[in-house]
Amino acid sequence: MIVEAKSAAPPTEDERRLRAPWRSVEIAFWVLAAAAYLLLPHQLPLLAQAAIGGLFALSVDLLLGIAGVMSLGHAAFFGIGGYVAGLLAQSGWGEPLSGLVAAGLVAGGCGFLSSFLVLRGSDLTRLMVTLGISLLVMEAANRMTWLTGGSDGLQGIDVWPIFGVWEFDLYGRTAYVYALGVLFACFLLVRRVVHSPFGLTLRGIKGNPRRMSALGTPVGRRLVGVYTLAAALAGIAGALLTQTTQFVSLDVFGFDKSSEALLAVVLGGAGTLYGAIVGALMLMELETLLARITPEYWQFWIGIAFMAQALYARGGILGFTVRLWTRLRRGVAAPSRTAP
């Protein structure tokens, strides 16, 4: 470069903050997740489901927490991915990794096409349109019995061993390692994207779309990009579910699926990526626990838990923990209300 050496260089502090280096808490999180394989051998099928739910919630967080796009129908892409993987395996191609790729591509393609409908209009319009699309997709799958098996679900899914070596077992060992590995790979991608120039413009769009277009950003095009990526990730999550359970039914398109992922993101802390994963795990544990204690009223207590979180732990579990941690580290100074 022929540029003159600048007399004033920005402090390395700027570089460090913008680069977003891995923190020890993050490394601990993934080590712990891997250690669960040894520590909780009887929980592995459940944990595999949590990892899948975590990946799905992560895709919702990318959309909602980072780019600020509300969706009530993200399960459409989860379901499409699930059926793509299921149909491939059913028709004789049970290789799991290529199944994931195919599911991601198809779901991403559907996301790309529907993004032009979704991204016009305000938040409320988006809620309605995303919900509408997921209902359409579900009904279409219901009608196409010859392809999807209709309400019976897809039968006869035979998934081959991973890399031709590791077979899926009854104890969920392979399933957990597989789901966690895919979650981690997707997480790396999302983390990369969030801390890239593209990711920064997404956060800018969430903060102030009007200013972004005044800065020369084609807001619509950026949102098409992130919507496509989020749809592809949701598709991969759906494919994981099909492959690890060797079954897929119309439930994968359901409104419950979409709203649960949304709740996981809000519960865990939107825009933090880890919040989505922790939220999905917590939600699952909470449901299992409450269902055991009060089989009849567990949804009542879930409702209470959400209200408590919304009122007293804004920023989700992660936000709450971070605030608690900083307060403890500062020593118990005079308790002051943090500005929202």
Added chain:
Amino acid sequence: MTPALEMRRLTKSFGGLVVTNNVSLSLAPGERHALIGPNGAGKTTLVNLLTGVLAPSSGEILLHGEHITEKRPYLRARLGLARTFQVNQLFPLLTPLEAVVMAILQRRGIATRWWSGLTRDRAVLDEAWALLERLGLGDCRHEPTRELPYGRQRLLEIALALALQPRVLLLDEPAAGVSETEGRDLFTTLAALPPEVTVLLIDHDMDLVFRFAERITVLVGGAVLVQGPPQQIAADPRVREVYLGAESHG
């Protein structure tokens, strides 16, 4: 010489209400021009027409001789037309550093990169830092924008526009709501703008306008009342009447 910014017979009406009436205005490159007028004169509408938020009913807008009348707002920004907002349009959760880096990345055309980190181009960081220092925002560049004092936010509003290295800069009431001391900082910043940048200042702070502008256009009822150098405007009886009249009404 091709004007930096030119409006030709620009008109905007909402139904029967004409808010911009046949406005023609031409700014030479590097000119410091001010647009004043009482409330309801159509100043903000004119800014919205220039930036493409609103489409004119008739008339044309040219930026360095290029027709931009039909262009979308983001494309006008890319052609070098930057603006600040009367009411802060900032990014509450981003730090000034992040926001300015974002604007610079956008200007350099590398804001779509999703595979590399934010620090890959050292030049972007250098530029962001130099700009923030120049505007006196260096020491608060790591604080979330929403926690900054209002005066600092006003400066960041200008910093974001400057990060685009605009050829034409629209300043929509930059001093709105700032205290006297903050206003002085702000004026210093405005006075130090690069001379090649063409500036259209929209304001009703007479003190600021008369110190800053080389030419002034007075807008009343959506139409140009008078145009000329500050001394002429100050002496013009029609302008006095408009302003005194407006003041006596409230």
